[in-house]
Amino acid sequence: DAKTTQPTSMDCAEGRAANLPCNHSTISGNEYVYWYRQIHSQGPQYIIHGLKNNETNEMASLIITEDRKSSTLILPHATLRDTAVYYCIVRGSGTSYGKLTFGQGTILTVHP
Amino acid sequence: DTEVTQTPKHLVMGMTNKKSLKCEQHMGHRAMYWYKQKAKKPPELMFVYSYEKLSINESVPSRFSPECPNSSLLNLHLHALQPEDSALYLCASSQTIQGVQTQYFGPGTRLLVL
Numbered sequence: 001d002a003k004t005t006q007p008t009s010m011d012c013a014e015g016r017a018a019n020l021p022c023n024h025s026t027i028s029g030n031e032y033v034y035w036y037r038q039i040h041s042q043g044p045q046y047i048i049h050g051l052k053n054n055e056t057n058e059m060a061s062l063i064i065t066e067d068r069k070s071s072t073l074i075l076p077h078a079t080l081r082d083t084a085v086y087y088c089i090v091r092g093s094g095t096s097y098g099k100l101t102f103g104q105g106t107i108l109t110v111h112p
Numbered sequence: 113d114t115e116v117t118q119t120p121k122h123l124v125m126g127m128t129n130k131k132s133l134k135c136e137q138h139m140g141h142r143a144m145y146w147y148k149q150k151a152k153k154p155p156e157l158m159f160v161y162s163y164e165k166l167s168i169n170e171s172v173p174s175r176f177s178p179e180c181p182n183s184s185l186l187n188l189h190l191h192a193l194q195p196e197d198s199a200l201y202l203c204a205s206s207q208t209i210q211g212v213q214t215q216y217f218g219p220g221t222r223l224l225v226l
Contacts, residue, residue: 032212043116043202043217044155087154091213099145099168100215102154 004088009107012082018075020106022088025069031092033064034100035073037084044087044102047073078110115139116218118203124224127193133221135186135203143167144186145215146178147202155202161186193225 005023012018024033035047048055048062050071055062061074075082085105091098116137125131135144143162147155160168161180175197177189186203200222206215 030211036215038155041200041220041222043204043219044215046214046216049212049214085154098213099157099160099170100155102156105154 004090004103006086006088006103006106008104009109012075012078012108012110014080014110014112015077018078018082018108018110020073020075020086020088020108021070022073023070024088024090027068027090028092031090033062033068033071034089034091035060035062036087036089036100036102037082038087038105039081039084047086078108080110080112082108083110084108116203116205116216118201118218118221120221121219122222122224124226125190125193126226127195129193130189130191132190133188133201133203133223135188135218136184137205137216138184139205139207139216140183141205141207141216142183143206143208144180145204145206146186146188147204147217149200149202149220151199159188190223193223195225198223198225 032049034049036044038044048060050062050064064071087102087105119134145160146158149155157170158172159178164180175192179187200220202220203218204215206213
């Protein structure tokens, strides 16, 4: 699975959009980009995934560049409850099971 | 029901004790996982069960012994642990739809080994 690079930490004001970048320059054609987050002392939570196209769900939007070497997770209206560690993970399709390799992630702090 | 439950929430044990962590899901997922997470570090995979058979063991010491009694339950048996095994132990299950795998995590068991 491709390696990802994320900033160590970011701040965001409540109510503003939080844009979390991720670099995955070695991504291959069949690998998906997944985002998970982990709120303090809880288990990780799936947010969104994408392959080539931009994706949106009730939690966030995912923008993937045309060359697929980077992506941005967008929380459109961040709240204090969005303070968490955000993990960008690249993983191929194929087997029905498999490991998620978590990097260090980005600590997002949403402040009032 | 999209919940993975884990018991106990907290566990304190001595190095000579035997204890077990339990995990349960009723989403019909046929893959289940144990991860270990040390403080301020990302989760690291320990074991994967697929269709109740051990599929991946990430070279975990034998003092950790996983068990999958049925498709809804996953246990982690602990024996003769060391203080450095103190960590948050996370269970997860996954579904795969058209090649896209989504993992659902429980809240974890916070283990302290004295």
